[in-house]
Structures are given as C-alpha cells and as structure tokens.
Amino acid sequence: MLSDTLTSGLEQYRIGPKIRTLRLKKKLGLVQLGEHTGLSPAMLSKIERGQLFPTLPTLLRIAMVFGVGLEHFFVEASERPTIAVVRKKDRLRLPDRAGDAIPSYFFESLDFPVTDRKLQAFYAEFPSRSDASEPHQHAGAELIYVLKGRLAVGIAGDDIVLEEGDAMYFDSGAPHSYRGEGTSECLVIVVTAPK
Known part of the structure; x- marks a missing residue:
C-alpha cells in the first residue's frame, strides 16, 4: 500500500490518462492492448483510471506498444502548467x-x-x-x-x-x-x- 504522499506524487504525472490517450489515438480496446502487452484488460483499466500505478517494467511494456519512451509519462506537456501543493504534514x-x-x-x-x-x-x-x-x-x-x-x-x-x-x-x-x-x-x- 502506498502512502498518501507517494500516491499524490505519482498522481501528478497522470500516467493512467496518458496511457488512455495513447490507446484511443491508436483505436485500441483494452483487450487488444492486453494482447500486445501480456497484461489483463482489468489491470489496464485500473491503471488508466488511476486505481493502480504500474511498475517500470509494466509501463515499459505499454510504452513499447505505442513507440514512446518512459519519459513520455514523466515529462510534463508544455500546455499544462506546473502546479505543486506541498502540505505541511508532508514536509521533511x-x-x-x-x-x-x-x-x-x-x-x-x-x-x-x-x-x-x-x-x-x-x-x-x-x-x-x-x-x-x-x-x-x-x-x-x-x-x-x-x-x-x-x-x-x-x-x-x-x-x-x-x-x-x-x-x-x-x-x-x-x-x-x-x-x-x-x-x-x-x-x-x-x-x-x-x-
């Protein structure tokens, strides 16, 4: 189980929505993406909805299907402003x-x-x-x-x-x-x- 701080940090990258955008651009369903990656459609659905964060090897399998590098999921798109809220309770x-x-x-x-x-x-x-x-x-x-x-x-x-x-x-x-x-x-x- 991830802490709230780690979950919040990972959510800012919006990995799930980025995967969904790539999948829809290629006109792939979850079942088809699962066949290409070896991952279950249920797992892919949870990742896209942000209920599950993929490990790096899993994310790399997905990235390879779409011909993008891992950086695609971690570099902010230029049209999105950078916003970070740091709660007092989360600071070291x-x-x-x-x-x-x-x-x-x-x-x-x-x-x-x-x-x-x-x-x-x-x-x-x-x-x-x-x-x-x-x-x-x-x-x-x-x-x-x-x-x-x-x-x-x-x-x-x-x-x-x-x-x-x-x-x-x-x-x-x-x-x-x-x-x-x-x-x-x-x-x-x-x-x-x-x-």
Missing part, C-alpha cells in the same frame, strides 16, 4: 548538517515534488543563539525573508542582521552563512534561483 524537517549535536538550523523544502524547478524554496528554523552555519556558496541568487526573530547573514566579510519582515537578495556565488540572533527562534523563507 532536516538539520543543516546531519550528525551535528546542535544544528545551526533546520529546513524543509517547500517545492520538493517539482522535478524541473526554476527556483528552490525552503522554510528554515534557527534555534535561539544558534552557531553560524558553515560558509557555503552556489551559483545563482538567493532571497531571504524573515518571518519571525532576527537572522545574521555573513557575506563578503560582513554580518548583516535582518529583523522580522526584512528581506535580502544577494549573489549566492559569494560564500555566505546564517546565524539566529537574539533569545528567540528565528523563522525564515529562503528562495534560491540557479543561473
């Missing part, structure tokens, strides 16, 4: 570095289901008086928005302190680090955009 809370006794911060990806991201968004929690994170850098740009508390961003030899409601944009190719400031936790939204 991770420390900035695994194994540290006291992490500098915890983060959660806000857009993990999107496969072809043009940006990456994170929710981050900095415990009160946390140590600075290790300096890091990556190509592109970064935007930070402070929801609550105070955050010190170390960049270019300076510590820039952001307060609740403040935002900061910078070239993330420069080494930078973060540190919660003050006696209360700091909550932040971080958005990165690669070049």
